[in-house]
Amino acid sequence: MEKRSRLEPGSQITFRVEEAKFPNHDDALVVSVRIANARVKRVIVDTGSSADVLYFEVFKRLGITKGDLTPLASSLTGFMGDFVSPLETTLLPITIGEEPRTETIMTTFIVVDLPSAYNVILDRPTLNKLKAVISTYHHALKFLTSSRVGVVRSDPKESRQCYLTAVTMPKRPRPIQPPLDPRNDFKTPRHSESTEQLVEVLLRRGRPDKVVKVGMTLPEADQIQLVNFLKENADVFVWYPEDMLGVNPQVMQHHLNICHEAHPIKQRPRKFAPDRQKAIDDEVDRLMGARFISEVRYPRWLSNIVLVKKPNGSWRMCVDYTDFNRACPKDCYPLPRIDHLVDATVGHELLTFMDAFLGYNQIQMAP
Template structure:
């Protein structure tokens, strides 16, 4: 969630909402500026109602590469004590097209390259049970970065060292990494190959010329019955506003985007902090995606 590996997430097929608890909301580095006001209330199975603090939209990645899927999830943020950090309910499970087995403690979902699965951690399950039943102190529920698919079985101290190589003496920032454990002749061959093909690397958006429209074009398959949606503008803190302006200026200078004068559809941007402290800018295309017809056969067809 938002570039952090979050433990103790409850998969609840009986919940009609996705919930993020305020303690986890703060640990993710989010503030009140990331909240959108909400007037509705939440009602539990006991009949008790609570007013959420608001909603926040963040990217959530399920599974590990190469079989992973990332969704922008709108969580209701509630300020209640809980042994969990978040609850994933039916809205996201349906979008994920997930199948849940509580007996096997596994969640399976389709991706572009096959079916992936997410299994619960037995140790976390035991700690969670102890927390709920015996009120033991909680263990740290976050780590800085998501673990790789083999992190649990790999010795992190035996990671291979790499050599940084500059491909352009005039551009010291153009660095590539070569494994240091390669044989000497393999290193020479690899470095020579990289130098000969340095033009295929894209270091800035200006290095990406794009695809000629005569070769391929992409279009949005919007339903003719869909009505345009203009999302209500969101307010950002000064540092986030500057990050948005810098990113938009960079994309404009690279001619990857252009300003339009017909704001039929308007979607807000969503900022997520990277591990290096920089901001990652996304666009909330929830309304636009909802209006697009689903194509179960995306491959070219011959009529």
């Protein structure tokens, strides 16, 4: 078995089978390095970590003052999802290897005040700076230096002692959470109510039902400008489906581009509970009254109704058009990506959201 990694032209790092002095082990790779001109043992090489960690007890023994620390706002996330609040960070030189094959780099350590069986955790960024290659089978770490290839080997006794220390250390108490109710996974999440104060603005005289709400946190000048704008354009707002004038068919119509080889499909009727059936009847009556839909006695295609629960507890009536969609060719022009739309708002002071309020019902179907 041979493991190679070509890091630079003409340079190779090689592991040979005969180099494995302790082949029958599964211990972690624990080495010793020099940090700030002091020999530090029990340094674990962790390729799964994304941060170089220096424990506070070791930090104090190195003789470094707290004035050399830099505040850190973020926190660390452990393997179990728990959060660790680091003290601060510090930039220190780290030397790995033995003379004459050594390598020294500057490393930013995150200082944490926690009990640990190790003194330091070396992570991926530092290993990449050292151009190091790790072999857990050989229990060794190799890296390039100006004097060919350097090597650092782990002591199995030290690794085993760190492991025994880690498993015997007292665990930090974790907050006890009540058992989760699996039924909550099927409950519709409720939207948090806005705590912003709103003021109702009457857009049309004599119609107290036609009002809009404006946030009180807007500056007074912006409030006046917004209210005047809404009143000047009150005719474009609708509160009931019957108020919709619809789009002239000469301007736009819905066309169904059904493939010629497709055969009409009539879905089998579904049964609904009484409360759902009432919601369907009410919605159909509303759409019929607004002339959005009309009755067809002998349809070639027949699709079932699907009810979806809204966050406020009411029902949204949809139609199962899966068979219809299969019979129509796919649109090769998708909608814009949401991140592109958000990026387009850069440089603007205000972002307005509009509720289309069943606007698609204003476009009629072509005969």
